[in-house]
Amino acid sequence: MTAYLKNLNEAQREGVINVEGPCMIIAGAGAGKTRVLTYRIVHLLKEKEIDPFHILALTFTNKAANEMRSRIEKVVGQEARNIWLGTFHSIFARILRTEADKLGYPPNFSIYDSNDSKSLIKAIVKEMNLDDKIYKPSVVLARISGAKNRLVSAHEYVNNPIYQADDESARKPEMGTIFMKYVERCFKAGAMDFDDLLFNTYKLFNQHVDVLYKYQERFKYILIDEFQDTNVAQYAILKDLAAIHKNVCVVGDDAQSIYAFRGADIRNILNFEKHYPNLQIIKLEQNYRSTKNIVNAANTIINHNKAQFKKAVWTSNEAGELIELIRATNDLEEGKLVASSIFENKVNHHLSNNDFVVLYRTNSQSRTIEEALRKMDIPYRIVGGMSFYQRKEIKDILAYLRFVVNHNDEEALKRIINLPKRGIGPTSVDKMVVAAFEHDIPIWEVMCNVEKFLSGSIANAVDEFVHMVKSFAVDLQQKDAYEVATHIARRSGLLKELHEDKTIEGLSRYENVQELLNGIKQFVVNTDNKDKSLGAFLQEIALVTSMDEASDEATEKITLMTIHATKGLEFEYVYIMGMEEDLFPSPLMLNSRADLEEERRLFYVAVTRAKRKVFCSYALNRYRFGRPKNCKPSRFIEEIDPAYLHSNEKYHRSTVSQKNTGHAAQLVNDVQKKQYKNLKPINKTLSDFQPTDTTHLKEGMKVEHPKFGVGTVTKLDTSGTEKKAKVDFINFGEKTLLLSFVKLRVLDALREERKT
């Protein structure tokens, strides 16, 4: 038997080797579905000798795609590079880029992110003289997005009496008109939003049979990860692509469907069975990840849901620990208790920071735990939240690049036309937009003949801007992306403006821009990228989200992220924060029973990330919008079978067991009990201790027994003779520090705290 098949169970092996015909793998959490998927691809390449060119593998996140590619590469080597493997959005963007002309788009079309979309909607609402409180950009976009994801075009939307009636009763009768205008404006700007990448791919395949045929023949084997999260559009495209060869394998878990809000339709799993009568269904029910207690507790949670497929997830792992509750009086204390619990478990079990994850429902909840971890000097990384590419200075540069590549990108134009200040205000821009509309010409043409539309000094300013952009566009033909981008950054004056800002924020903004330019350089140097144009770079990063960004893996860090971002990952210890009614489940989700079930699945996903232990924390009082609010524990806590819950009604007190940990543990206990009165304050401030500061551990000293508690320090004294001394030390964050140092540090932290 081939080596890679040996470490699979029978069901998994079935999933790997039966590559012909349609196949659906329903896999419980931790049952190794990614493993099956990767091995299936390996099997196709190695055993069936399929050309990688004929394999299409689709995932939802770039992270998952990269992970899968590197796993495959480990087994088959270079060959893995030629597989069409990526997210739905990135693969479809790639296809659309080559076929753009057939839909009337330029090949270097822009991709609007949701901010661009909202900004455009806002502009349209304003132009139509509608109330932007009734037509909130986010609400309108959600409606448009929902339609596109169900493959409803703007034209079909306005002609459908059901949608009309819906909007009438929601007192938003102009919704359809906004939709029409939005689509038109995107098209004229040569831009597609996220949903267009799917919608237009579907349109392309249905209007151009020859194009569809080309890709049908290319993708002889299709694999889909996280199938439960596909929406109608994705499903329809998938069906089209697989229509000839029908070698399509989907992997999913209905219990982990958490993207219905984005249009994911769980019925795809049912339809799939109907559509392929000879469908092979494989169930993976054995969990290899978690302890019995975690698997069973998760099962009791998900069993509260009515809509679910029969599945019995089980494990042969040890029973393990019960789920533990952490109750805090307020959100700040919650952060501290979680941080000290992490610290305690880390030192007691000799774990790495990488073994811990803190999960929460909303990004804004990260604040309290961040503060607590910072105070304890424990390094952490945040996944999600404000992305590098979302920063103002980065978006500004990118807008320049986008506009040079696509002169009709209206959203990019609005960003940069007066940046740095050129004396062209919003009023002038509006005038040009209106002129473009009235004469039915692209905005760029208006700008090129600006003297016909605007007066004197402003026309001159616009003219100058146009000349600058034209000169950049010339470079585009001759130079690579890096050279063009650096030139644009300098010549536009953006870099200069940032450089002159000597504040700390200004400095970091300047560095960020440098980092972006470095990123472009790497893109150019990278031999994997055949197309080194600026357009190719822009397309790639338009679909990169904050979840995918590279972070230094060198230092061990605690991971902080939303539950949505954690899918597909696993950790030894999982902390779920903010387990309160009105937060999780989110009150906005409670409109219907189905939505509550999605929140419950979210909780299920969170719990099943854990290999060893789960903590759920909640606060009795939480600050929201600067005002405190009383909270009560989440209904989800009640739903866990008490048999799997650590019955601890007292406030959680973090204690380190003394027998293992010596004096350092005593210190932690003392601090928590606030018995630090006899320690004298010292004349140093927090900033005197840099992250690299090891104070007592200097050159010529090393700790010989890196074990928590007691160690021996070897020291060379001035005469050069070696002397040994027994010391107490403590693993504080990533550092091994002498106890005396930690005492000072903790004392300072407490002093700081009293001040505020």
Add this chain to the structure above:
DNA sequence: GCGTAACCTGTTTTT
């Protein structure tokens, strides 16, 4: 058109 200060208002998840 620009800069500043006072004012207002909103709760979610992501490609």
Add this chain to the structure above:
DNA sequence: CAGGTTACGC
């Protein structure tokens, strides 16, 4: 609390 918007004076 934080970001976006309005009002006002130059």
